[in-house]
Amino acid sequence: MDFADLFWHLAGFAAPALVLGPALALISKIFWRKTPSALGLPAQAAINFGVCLAVLVFGLVLTGRDGRVVTYGAMVLAAAACQAWWLRRGRR
Structure with missing residues (x-):
């Protein structure tokens, strides 16, 4: 296999x-506009990418x-849980 x-x-x-x-971070920003988040949009997208x-x-x-x-389902659940955690953390 070559490069x-x-x-x-x-x-x-x-x-x-x-x-x-990034799509999950954007969607959460669109639907939960008034909810403050603990991190900015690029940081949330990067963290979600890392989790996925x-x-x-x-x-x-x-x-x-x-x-x-099963792996794709677990990826969606893990990313959604991570995004929900960041949104809840921003409320405090």
Whole structure:
């Protein structure tokens, strides 16, 4: 496998996290405008991306295959829980 193939494999692996992390931060900013958040939008997007990527790696290690629906479901739940925690933390 050359460098280009490795790059595209890793990009395809991280793509769901790269989409879900910032999208969740933007959606929460749109729907909960009046709720103060503990962090700014770029920080929330980066943290959500990190959480999503960690869940994808954990799912790959646990199941041995990439792209399992269970892993994607766990990624959505983990990112939503992380975003809810940041929104609740901002209220205090």
